[in-house]
Amino acid sequence: MRRLGLCLLTFLLYAAGSCSRETGLPDPPLRTLVPCVADAAADDPLACPEPEPAEAEPADGGMAEADAG
């Protein structure tokens, strides 16, 4: 009984001292903007934007096309 109590206490102390890593920085890291690639294909995410926005895309999670699979 006493050993079990000690075991429980140790477990509780460990649990109380357990907290997730928190560095203040996003994990995964921030996606800072990068220069576009002038000669990239039009469907390349790094392609430079057209002067006039051509097509709408949804903001709720991303673009209007999905990957199959």
Next chain:
Amino acid sequence: MMRRAVSFPAMAAAAAVVMISASAQATVDTVIQGSVRDENLAPIPAATVGLYDRRGQLIRQTTTTPEGSFSFAEIPFGDYEVRAKATDRTESKQRIQASSAATTVVELFCVSSGAVAVILEEREVAQPSRAVGSITTLSRETLKALPKGEDRPITEVVTTQPGFVQDAFGNVYSRGNHSNIQYQIDGIPIPDSVGNLFAQSLPVRLIDSLEVLTGGMPAEFGNRLAAVVNVNTRRGASALDGLFQLRYGSFQTIESSGYLSWGTGPFSFFVGGSFMQSQRMLDPPSITPILHDDGHNARLFARLDYAPTKQDRFELFVNYAKNRFQIPIDPTVVPLDPKRPDLVRPVDSFGNESPSYVPHDTDATETEHEVFLTLSYVHSFSRKGQLQIAPYYKLSFGALASDPEHALGALADPGSIVSDVTRRADHSGVVANYSLHAGNHVLKAGGQLNYLRGSTDFTQFVRDDESPAGGVALSQAGTDRTSALSGGLYVQDRWESGRLGLQYGLRFDLQHVMLIDGSSSSQWGVSPRLGASLAFLKDLIGRVFVGVLFQPPPPLDLGNAARVLGVIAPDQQVPYDIKAETALYGELGLTARLWKKLRLGVTSWGKYSWNQFDNIALGATNLIGSYNFENGRSVGVELSADLVFRDYLTAFCNATWLIAQGRGISSAKFLFDAEQLAESSWQTLDHAQTWTANAGVTVQHSGAALTVMAAYGSGLRTGPSNDQTVPQYLRFDATLQYSFEQLPLRPKVAVDIVNLLDAHYAYRIGNAFVGSSYAAPRSVFARLAIPLDLGGKS
């Protein structure tokens, strides 16, 4: 009185023998049969045999035949104790775990009062099942010993079984299938929901016993066939039984829950519920910080039983679930700079493009309500079988509120579109099953008829790119209406003779979908299924199964996805071209028990599909959209081991290897670009994880129980072409429980540590509108429970 020592080695071993042999039975009912013998192994006629539940309540009683045999038919699967008494002889007891897929055979020995017998009642691992498919039975005791105990979602319970892969938001995949898991409560199949959280709304504390079928399903199972989770709910007993529990822990999670049950005469009830709130409701697109992920859920359930006669039984079952949560925001995405149009968002290390920026003051939310109500009537014709008729109703409601004012604000991406989408599905139906146990046969026939009335109300908002402050430039609203009538009929038989068991059946399914413009779509399929098991030795069982699996499509998911994404103009109807999946499925299995303490199993399976289903997850929501591949193929191997060591240690481990592929997108083409539609080669499905492994060990002693579990995944697919995998992970969970029986109120205390070693890993690293989702870092929860079991056991 003269005492004499009797030595009969067979008794020592047989005292704990539970032989699980052939014969599939009703969906939740099974057959328990056996014999009562004396110290010389001679049959004892006219012995009284009682069947008791795990709380010690007598359920059935009978007497043995002149051959010393007895039988209990139409018994729900689960844990029982069989006791035999004979005049001037000692009482004999045997604890068993009865499965719905096999007859449980018990051998009991009642020695004469003048004899002295040494009976070793050592705990043993259950004998290999002679069911023809892959089936696992989990008892209530097993469920309670898991980390998080009865607060553990049912989806996390089934992912500990071989063949399952865990994804974000509690999604689970079985054997290369995307979702398509059929949940059944007391033999009644639960219709589809408009969200995918219903599985998690089934509370574990409601469960008396649970079966998981991952392959080789008998013909009685249809509709969703990736796996069947068969739930036998708890019912009230004559002793008042109850529990109140509080749980508190990481992410400011607090949950209160409880249940109460009682029974008198022909009546009994079991009621319970829970309320939980947390700052981490969905698996968010980052480990830290977690932005906009608060929410709460509530569960209420009740089961009322009324048995006016021995032949008639009524069951009223009600389950209500509510989920409300914020849609998480990805804190790693930064807004575009209008002054620097030459700057774009980078791709990640897998080549995935970044999701769009969602302003951090956006308050997008999802609210879901689920109600399931059924009244089941069961009539026993004594030796002429049993009939179950169960009408049911299910309401499934989901409302996605996008908060367009903020979501389309100044920092939102140009051209952004958001939608408010409210989905509602009303299912009304009836289930009828008839089963007959005659000689070596267990015959069963039945059917289900379901009428679905679905509606989707949506409003689409387009960002005002002309204004520096953004805002809504245009909004358009609309309504979709979809109705569907679906039904299934089946007949099956389980026949066994000696070492051989055969199971064969035929199923017919039909679905007729009616759209708002008057168009309709009808699909039907026939599914023959055949399986066999062979006992090479008593503890060495082989099995084989081949069959056709026909699955009608979910009628509502595709339209809902189109409206959430805004890929179809509001004034246009969403094309309905999703087809039923037809698959040819086969599996081989071998299970052996060694020294009655260790059970080893290996199963290999393969499937080739026409119009294979696949789903896509929509961003950081829990919504999905369905489509078809022209063909699909998958193959896998599963290894499992179960160990029992004395009375205080149980352990299990399993490993799964699988490949699942599809080729040629053949429906819902508006979700994809021309390049994806032109792709006709085999591609690995995004929910296929090559290697998955689970292990767990539980040590119990003097009211304390320690359980440690490990889960490994080689990673789901990612990358623009789904040709890469997210990093592998290894996660450990632990829980320690202790009952303070000497203290007032006899409190039970438990500490759960999820992700003990603080592994940081992703379920998903998504692209386009398949969002990223990360698992929780180390999380700690404490539970305090006060039992109210006045004479019973919880």
